[in-house]
Amino acid sequence: MKYICMIVDGAYPNDIRVRKEAESLAENGKNVLVVCPRKKNDSQSEIINNVTVFRIGNNYTNSKKGIYDIIESVTNINLLFYKGLKLLFQKYEIEYLHVHDLPLAGTGYLFKSRVKHIYLDLHENFPEALKTWFLWKQNKLIQLKNSLFMNPKLWSKKEEKYCKKYDKVICVVEEMKTKLITNFSIDTKKLIVVSNHEKKEFTENFKHAVAQNIINKNDFSITYVGGFGPHRGLQTAIEAMPKIVEKIPDAKLFLIGKGSVDVENTLKELVAKYNLTKSVIFVGYRPFEEVSTIMQQTNVNIIPHLANAHTDNTIPHKLFQIMMSKSLLLVSSCKPLQRIVTKYDAGLVFKADDAEDFSEKVIDIRQNYDQYQIKTENAFNAVMHKDENWEAESAKILSLYTE
Template identity: 70%
Template structure:
């Protein structure tokens, strides 16, 4: 039986989207090999939940990735993956190449003559993401490198080029599909939306409690879970805290996750300048079982993303995870977040980038928390009973390959 070769520029199985796609295809009877970079202690090959994993290189680091991104930018090829795919083709009968995200699109396209079909899976609006990811970088050399090689205009041209050249393009949200149609005139029939929903079984993580010392009854808890970055809107939240503290003296903002040193320093400096050290807690990483308990027991979980052409064209897994936790949800007005929350009346929405509106929504929740209990039930019902889950969404991916 021939294989679907999935190409991903992150260690497998770390990327949730790639893992869910690969495992769903295997469960449907397809054979999948994931070609991914090898970190120092990783096995060169193994089978994980039925998915063959073929790792390439040795001790893949962020520095190596940065250098390879520069080569990709200049030559439209990532040499590590080019030779890695060639090795994989000798071992596996790969007839479909499923390339995850824009940076590997050029490399994957080299193998089109050897494939029945090539599929490009866009996790996000990558060119626009480049405008936000590096906004708080301080190192002048890195800033110069990003300006030259990770230039959004350059990568937008690559996006248009490869969306035209690939046989099919998988988009993460409907907004991304419409953007490709309107900006690049990509034919709608070659675009398929497969979004970042969670499996229903994920809800089981919230049925048991793990000992944690973060959330207590003493505080009104505002919790953010995820990576820390300029596009996440955490600066909006921190700037709102002085207003919130005046009305809610026992409030605490908990940031669960990590970011680059530049990002963490920027957020910490902002907290210090506002004298909010007592009210803003940089928790860092926590084991996942503990995080699920933290999410469930928090008074409100937030997704405060800034609204721009990056965040308006992607959607985070944690939206659906929070909906499964039966905790109150407050999101910014980014198009996909607002669309889901308003469709099911399953949370509250504040105007993205608006400090005052964020503060007023938090204060309103504090004063009327019991009135919003029905929104928690609506959220849970949407993911478990109304199709906002991976079991339903994955059917579109399976149908795509059945047709091919």
């Protein structure tokens, strides 16, 4: 039995992009093997929705990952995955190797001669992401480690090197494809765009109940769902709240998700600075089955990303999930967000990193709420009846394995 082998340095099936790609291939008769690290209490192997999952190592922790990251940065080899793949090539007949994201590119390339084709799937502009991910880190040792081993210039060289070596490179948005062509003169024929669209069946999630009464119907709710980080732009939303509350006393900003201790402390310090403890609610993590219902219940869903070379070259899954929710959408002027929302008149756009413009847009939404509801219908039609869904997008990934 011949396999398509995907490798990812993350939890499976938690990684939404990897899961959708793997399951789509399996649904179309392909044998798919996903290789990922094994955390404490994880099964070493199992089959999930016809996808074979094999977890390597034992008790994979953040500390262990940090050590592997350092070694990988210097040698281009992730020792955990190198040993794991050597074992798996003895156990399985692997025809294709599909490597998820830049850090594993060097390790995967060592096995190029043993497969028919090797593909590199870039989830984001990794070198530029390194400039933003660690901005709020307080630990001096971690700061030193990141400056030495997670240096954006170093990783940009790796990006160019492996994009030229792999048979195909999968980009998450058109902007990323353009960036690779412009910066590195990558042959356009080897680049394919497979974006983070959502399956139409995601709408079934809106039927789930929420265990807690998070959003009060008497509040004008502004909701963010997702991870917290410097690049997410949550600081912009918080800084906008004093003016919003002045005009809309019942406005509440709900932050649903988690971030590192340093990130959450930075955001909470901002809330305290502006005396917003009653207007900004840190909800924390909520189960995935509840999140979509929360998206639907809120008055406004926000994606306030800062605009930079990282966020301009990737796109969040939640954009398309919110478009399915028939709830109003407010996004920043990041290129992919603005492009899609403007194309379908699917929401409103504010100037990224501009708290004043954010507040003005929210106040305008409140004052003209009913007339803006047409935008929610436009968004829903775009993802359900046009090509902004996974059913259409997945055809691109399938073509790689049926040519």
